[in-house]
Amino acid sequence: MAEVTLTIDNEKVSAREGQNLLQVIREQGIDLPTLCHLDGLSERGGCRLCVVEVEGSSRLAASCVTAVREDMRVTTASDRLLRYRRMLVELLFAERNHVCSVCVMNGNCELQSLATRFGVDHLRYEPLYPRLPTDASHEKYTIDHNRCVLCARCVRVCDEVEGVHTLDIMGRGVSSRIINDLNQPWRASRTCTACGKCVQVCPTGALYIKETLSAHVEKRPDLPRRIVDARKKRVWNS
Amino acid sequence: MSSTPSGKIRLATVWLSGCSGCHMSFLDLDEQLLELNEHIQLVHGPLVDRKDFPPEVDVVLVEGAVNNEEQKEMAGILREQSRIVVALGDCAVTGNVPAMRNGLPVKNLLESVYPVEGGHEPPGLSSGSEVPRLLPAALPLHAVVPVDVFLPGCPPHARTIGSALKALLKGERVVLEQGMCRFG
Amino acid sequence: MNREELESLALGERERASRFSCRFLCCAGTPCLSAGGAAVRKALEKAVEGKNGNSSVEVMGTGCVGPCSRGPLVTVVTPGEEEHTYEKVTPQAVPEIVEAHLEKGVEAASVPSTVSRDSSFFTKQQKIVLETSERIDPERLESYVAQGGYSALARALEDMTPEEVCEELVTSGLRGRGGAGYPTGIKWKQVRGAQGERKFVVANGDEGDPGAYMDRTLMESDPHRILEGMAIAAYAVGAEQGFVYVRGEYPLAAERLGKAIRAAERQGLLGDDILGSSFSFRIRIRMGAGAFVCGEETALMASIMGRRGQPVPRPPYPAQRGLWNAPTLINNVETFGSVPPVISRGGDWYSRWGTDKSKGTKIFALAGKVCQTGLIEVPMGITLREIVFDIGGGIPGGGAFKAAQTGGPSGGCIPASHLDTPMDYESLQELGSIIGSGGLIVMDESSCMVDVARFFMEFCMDESCGKCTPCRSGTVQMVRLLEKIKGGRASAHDLEKLEELCELLKATSLCGLGQTAPNPVLSTIRHFRHEYEAHIEDRHCPAGVCSMPH
Numbered sequence A: 001m002a003e004v005t006l007t008i009d010n011e012k013v014s015a016r017e018g019q020n021l022l023q024v025i026r027e028q029g030i031d032l033p034t035l036c037h038l039d040g041l042s043e044r045g046g047c048r049l050c051v052v053e054v055e056g057s058s059r060l061a062a063s064c065v066t067a068v069r070e071d072m073r074v075t076t077a078s079d080r081l082l083r084y085r086r087m088l089v090e091l092l093f094a095e096r097n098h099v100c101s102v103c104v105m106n107g108n109c110e111l112q113s114l115a116t117r118f119g120v121d122h123l124r125y126e127p128l129y130p131r132l133p134t135d136a137s138h139e140k141y142t143i144d145h146n147r148c149v150l151c152a153r154c155v156r157v158c159d160e161v162e163g164v165h166t167l168d169i170m171g172r173g174v175s176s177r178i179i180n181d182l183n184q185p186w187r188a189s190r191t192c193t194a195c196g197k198c199v200q201v202c203p204t205g206a207l208y209i210k211e212t213l214s215a216h217v218e219k220r221p222d223l224p225r226r227i228v229d230a231r232k233k234r235v236w237n238s
Numbered sequence B: 001m002s003s004t005p006s007g008k009i010r011l012a013t014v015w016l017s018g019c020s021g022c023h024m025s026f027l028d029l030d031e032q033l034l035e036l037n038e039h040i041q042l043v044h045g046p047l048v049d050r051k052d053f054p055p056e057v058d059v060v061l062v063e064g065a066v067n068n069e070e071q072k073e074m075a076g077i078l079r080e081q082s083r084i085v086v087a088l089g090d091c092a093v094t095g096n097v098p099a100m101r102n103g104l105p106v107k108n109l110l111e112s113v114y115p116v117e118g119g120h121e122p123p124g125l126s127s128g129s130e131v132p133r134l135l136p137a138a139l140p141l142h143a144v145v146p147v148d149v150f151l152p153g154c155p156p157h158a159r160t161i162g163s164a165l166k167a168l169l170k171g172e173r174v175v176l177e178q179g180m181c182r183f184g
Numbered sequence C: 001m002n003r004e005e006l007e008s009l010a011l012g013e014r015e016r017a018s019r020f021s022c023r024f025l026c027c028a029g030t031p032c033l034s035a036g037g038a039a040v041r042k043a044l045e046k047a048v049e050g051k052n053g054n055s056s057v058e059v060m061g062t063g064c065v066g067p068c069s070r071g072p073l074v075t076v077v078t079p080g081e082e083e084h085t086y087e088k089v090t091p092q093a094v095p096e097i098v099e100a101h102l103e104k105g106v107e108a109a110s111v112p113s114t115v116s117r118d119s120s121f122f123t124k125q126q127k128i129v130l131e132t133s134e135r136i137d138p139e140r141l142e143s144y145v146a147q148g149g150y151s152a153l154a155r156a157l158e159d160m161t162p163e164e165v166c167e168e169l170v171t172s173g174l175r176g177r178g179g180a181g182y183p184t185g186i187k188w189k190q191v192r193g194a195q196g197e198r199k200f201v202v203a204n205g206d207e208g209d210p211g212a213y214m215d216r217t218l219m220e221s222d223p224h225r226i227l228e229g230m231a232i233a234a235y236a237v238g239a240e241q242g243f244v245y246v247r248g249e250y251p252l253a254a255e256r257l258g259k260a261i262r263a264a265e266r267q268g269l270l271g272d273d274i275l276g277s278s279f280s281f282r283i284r285i286r287m288g289a290g291a292f293v294c295g296e297e298t299a300l301m302a303s304i305m306g307r308r309g310q311p312v313p314r315p316p317y318p319a320q321r322g323l324w325n326a327p328t329l330i331n332n333v334e335t336f337g338s339v340p341p342v343i344s345r346g347g348d349w350y351s352r353w354g355t356d357k358s359k360g361t362k363i364f365a366l367a368g369k370v371c372q373t374g375l376i377e378v379p380m381g382i383t384l385r386e387i388v389f390d391i392g393g394g395i396p397g398g399g400a401f402k403a404a405q406t407g408g409p410s411g412g413c414i415p416a417s418h419l420d421t422p423m424d425y426e427s428l429q430e431l432g433s434i435i436g437s438g439g440l441i442v443m444d445e446s447s448c449m450v451d452v453a454r455f456f457m458e459f460c461m462d463e464s465c466g467k468c469t470p471c472r473s474g475t476v477q478m479v480r481l482l483e484k485i486k487g488g489r490a491s492a493h494d495l496e497k498l499e500e501l502c503e504l505l506k507a508t509s510l511c512g513l514g515q516t517a518p519n520p521v522l523s524t525i526r527h528f529r530h531e532y533e534a535h536i537e538d539r540h541c542p543a544g545v546c547s548m549p550h
């Protein structure tokens, strides 16, 4: 594959044609924040945390859905970008009921740690406090919509890796919601194989295994990557 | 920063709708409290036997969300009479657990807490009863009055409180240590 | 059918029309129909029954005439005599009109008043796309053919190579009428040049801007024109399958398009071996289901493919990878409607209208506080003043013009100080607005600009698809901030927060909806900052619209 040369944060970097910017940026050891991206799943480009500045373009580029180009000049952490990322995290917190103190993922949550990382010490936006249900009908798993950030990792892993597409999103805008099949209780799902992949990739406390204690939840967001690699390369590294 | 004749900082603490965990965390400063005591005069709060909020407070630590009329009034008073208002802990910062009731109709909520004989309205539904009227929603402190410093955490770590107070004593801006700025 | 047969069909239809001693043309567009047009037409049909031997009188439905608020409109055409267009016609007035024209003489008709064709509402317009609209029965193919319909397609197929067709479009300077104004010829060339075993052509008729109805009118009035434009495009780019995506709330447009497709297929103007050539092209209709975002091209394609109507990041652009990963040409229906005249009369001819960079004509839906609302087609570069005061007849009740909103929820307002701005893509962009798809809402002093901004922001909030964080969550916060300002509860700090959110949405949203949602806010702040400040500092709404605390 052809090589391309680009500049990331003033460093000359070479990459393979067809790679996306996010991959290349991370290969440089830069910890670009993401939420909806997950290795092994298709890119969604929804959370917008991975936006970067590309010289010559007035609009920011979501690096997960931007292909590398020869001579691209990329900035990953200007003041403006940091400010935007912080705003995005605040917006996510304000949107649902993220009561970290009583959440099973307290301490292991990706949203919580993004807030810490960006120094979010309070929310400048009015919390919406939506009334949202929790579906605990499944034998093993619970989905608590109060904690969902609509990253659709669960939807993608269920469709692309498990191959059953039990999960999807209904509604639109701020009333979007993850559903099982045609918006049935999870237990009633005829397609769910109870594989638990959705739970493992969920970045927050929205999906969890029942009866897990707060702060004892550990998820395996590396699962899709490992499964996909295992299938492709026929090797399984546990 | 010094304002009392003794050169001590006038510190107040206020307990709104919270579990008192933030106050406990403050007490968890343990021996550092003795050190702080050199520079601080505690003028008001659950740890002090004084009913009204005194004037000319330098720093007030506020625990808890603003949940009812009385607390809303209190928030106004403490803002008026203090130089620096600190939102202490997640309830004061975001509404946290007390805000989980937001969106539920206040009447239903009160009726399930205070069972009343048919026809009577539960206490706390309107002003004037012995129970202060519950606000339609529990609010973070900064939704009611301007707040100068936010110390998130449920509760904020004693170290967070300690270092924030130290900075304030020196008249410096509070900068939370990496990792100390955390919800939950 | 071949070219000669097409010509003889046209001739036959023209002859048929000329045999009538009197023709009653009833506008059959949605505005006239909803004002009672169908009953008027029935009454006309009944009234002419038996009169003058019946056969020499025709009552027919037509496309849109323009002054939509004055419907039902009936135009009476008598050979050798002046035409009369009656406005606000009721079934009760019909016998008198009929009698006047068939028996007593025109002066006798006193009940409904007539629309003067000499008024500047008509004379200032330049109708190219709508040229034949009010002469065509949208439900009859022959009627379109009689006005020269499908001759452009015949010309393209017989006399031009696909490359030449693309080149003609480039020469015309036509730019997309769906909002962004992308040069049409260049887009066609891109699709033509894209690699793919099959290609698609899509007409975007999802029109969702509040107050806009240009595309609905075009689909209802002149459906064959769009089909012809699409067929020419398909020939130019090498596609065999097309879709018209019709907004779900436009059943009449879909019905007429459906009829038109069937008629065109029967006549060999669509389907296999069109007009005797080896070119084949089929068109299907897809109905929207009430989501504004499905007008965005990637969401629209997802919807056509039966997926959730949500945008996906571009690139790849539809021209590279669109429907089922095949190169896809998407144009707005008005863009397609402009194609037949470009081909039949030439790109040079078309580019005579307009400005340096914005060629041709544009249809606007003129609405709001203006004496004459309706659907108008004007040369690009006409000033806003001419539109509002000459065509629109000024502000009713002697009120003062305050601003005009163009581009709907993605656009902005143009204040009185810029009334002499030419209406072209570049000038409006400089002012912080856009031409957009053609909605044009005139406001007088009774409009509060904060309220206007809130209206559009709420629209964007309701229509946000929810895929990306800034638009999904940011629009909600912006509506709340605007409501706070409207309610006299905001501080200067809230205005800063609002502006910062505008910046965030513009810079980070995934699709055009979120990226342009801040425009109405930004442009009202830019031109009417004092109104925001009055709400915030003085707790006062200058227009008296917002209720303030005492």
Ligand SMILES: Cc1cc2nc3c(=O)[nH]c(=O)nc-3n(C[C@H](O)[C@H](O)[C@H](O)COP(=O)(O)O)c2cc1C
Residues within 6 Å of the ligand: C175, C176, C177, C178, C179, C180, C181, C182, C204, C205, C206, C207, C208, C209, C292, C293, C294, C295, C296, C297, C298, C330, C331, C332, C333, C335, C437, C511, C512, C513
């Ligand atoms: C939120 C959104 C809504 C849109 N709605 C429409 C629409 O209703 N009709 C339309 O033609 N274009 C609409 N567009 C523009 C289309 O994405 C696309 O650019 C256009 O159909 C291309 O045609 P054109 O080049 O002829 O303008 C919309 C874009 C966005 C971002």
Ligand code: SF4
Residues within 6 Å of the ligand: A154, A157, A158, A162, A164, A165, A166, A167, A191, A192, A193, A194, A195, A196, A197, A198, A199
């Ligand atoms: S448990 Fe597996 S099959 Fe069931 S919804 Fe989750 S990912 Fe899909």
Ligand code: SF4
Residues within 6 Å of the ligand: A143, A147, A148, A149, A150, A151, A152, A153, A154, A155, A178, A198, A201, A202, A203, A204, A206, A207
């Ligand atoms: S449930 Fe979890 S994985 Fe699924 S969209 Fe919500 S936050 Fe993302």
Ligand code: SF4
Residues within 6 Å of the ligand: C293, C311, C463, C464, C465, C466, C467, C468, C469, C471, C472, C509, C510, C511, C512, C513, C514, C515
């Ligand atoms: S900008 Fe709005 S409409 Fe567009 S993808 Fe994002 S959420 Fe959806």
